[in-house]
Amino acid sequence: MFPTPVAKSSPLVRIGYQILLPLALIVWLFPLIGVAVTSVRPSGDLAAGNYFGIPSGFAGVENYTAVFRDSPIGWYILNSFKVTIPTVIGAVALSCLTGFALAVYKFKSNLIVFFMFVAGNFIPFQILMVPVRDLTLKVGLYDTTMGLVLFHVAFQTGFCTLFMRNFIKALPFALIESARVEGVSEWNIFRHIVLPLMRPAIAALSVLIFTFVWNDYFWATVLVQGQHAMPVTAGLYSLNGQWVAAWHLVSAGSIIAALPPVAMFFLMQKHFIAGLTLGATKG
């Protein structure tokens, strides 16, 4: 193990490390802690210039109620779910199929198709912006959550295909070969042999895509205009314009908007990290 475990070092190093660890964490998360504290600060504190001192009282309930009561943030959150959940289902479903095709079959253009998906992943969004907005307008889905879903499904399929293909390639191929000899159809091989083994990959991708799409801001501003379809990222930005200097409300809103992906991360941590670090170990 590198660096040398502190357990093997002198007591001085060991104690030093134990003290340094929480301190480093506080420094690292300082901006976040500040926002969390501000979100429960009474508005009077801000008016009196008490931005960073001890809050004069706990106003968490008032602030968070005010955010939900006076702004459409509840609606924005609902929109975010309406975009995120169908996208996760769509992109994961499509990429189970594409990943299977690219991992199991040997055909001439296999690598070309695979690298098309990989390269598509890396391109700047702006090269897609004008045509995608145009297309969405033409099919009548501009300013709807469905318009966002269709684009996100298509774009995320690139990353998901990369992931699924590599995952299936690492499965024992003899399983598929023997099923073929048994005369099992290709679809049933996929459905009954490979798909059940893909559960960990499906879980990992689901949490990752959930987070990516939930946090999307660019497409939310390009494909949506009105409040009725606006996801929480774009919504929070427009609220920030209305709540000038009302930092306790901005902070509470930020915390609310950040909560679903954070909860997802903590609940599914193992899968999340497995997904994110794909390829970081072998190569």
Add this chain to the structure above:
Amino acid sequence: MEAGLSPCPASFFTITGNGPMRVAAAAPAGFWKRNQRHMAPWLFLAPGMLFFLVYVMMPIVESIWISFYDWDGLSPKVWIGLGNYAELLDDDSFYTSLKNNILWLVLYLLAVPAGLAVALFLNQTVTGIRLYKSLFFFPFVISQVVVGLIFTWFYAPNFGLLSNLIQTLTGSNVAILADERYVTYGIIAAGLWPQIAYCMILYLTGLNNINPEQIEAARMDGARGWSMLWNIVIPQLGPATFIAIVVTVIGALRSFDLVSIMTDGGPYGSSRVLSFFMYEQALSEYGYRMGYGAAIAVVLFAIMMVFITFFIIRMLRQERNA
């Protein structure tokens, strides 16, 4: 592992001991049965590829095509050839954006060594370390909109924590996001926060998979500290470093959210980057210049293609060696 149609391992015959009869029965079936193996991959690919072609591949071609037109998105397009590109070369905002993009790219790469440093710091086995690792990773999970708002407030003049600190240290008040000299650095610093967390998690996984015997052997030979890190550990972290560089370069060139949230490109357009400049030209309240915007997007795309090609070549080589 070589998948595809590799020769079957010996064990495979034992698994399918009772198979041959049924294969014989299935053989003379119809067209579908005979060609299943050739048709199947394309049928599996069809839905995903259709989506990807319509929403990703075709729009790239379309954008390149639009960049040769003068177009406001509504009235008929007017062919102007390379007119948009010629205009770009004379546009100061374009050079500001390009310069900022380079700045982003260079400074953002600091996330890679910084992420390694944090990972080395956290690669211990004391109680509660798992929770520490998760909490250090936290900034990456939060939306960039929230990160942008947090840092705007952190930088706010008069009451912001950082400006207070600067005032105490230097005696002068600096409004980072309102000062052309510092604004881009301020935004990049905000961007580094989640990016370091991302690189850290990549390296933590990489460190976890290092061959412990090699480390012990090197330790026996007297390697420690820097020489151990440089000669033994970092070479084994190659795959993690590659991915960290890929995601950081792509992240730097894609930077849009933070610029939009923290400054809206200001003051006086000094914190613009190409992605933001494009958006502003194509969809701003000053009018829709889709053709000009597309030309900016094409330039950004061309810059990114240099890196993408490099990444793909490396991945392709790995694929061939696998």
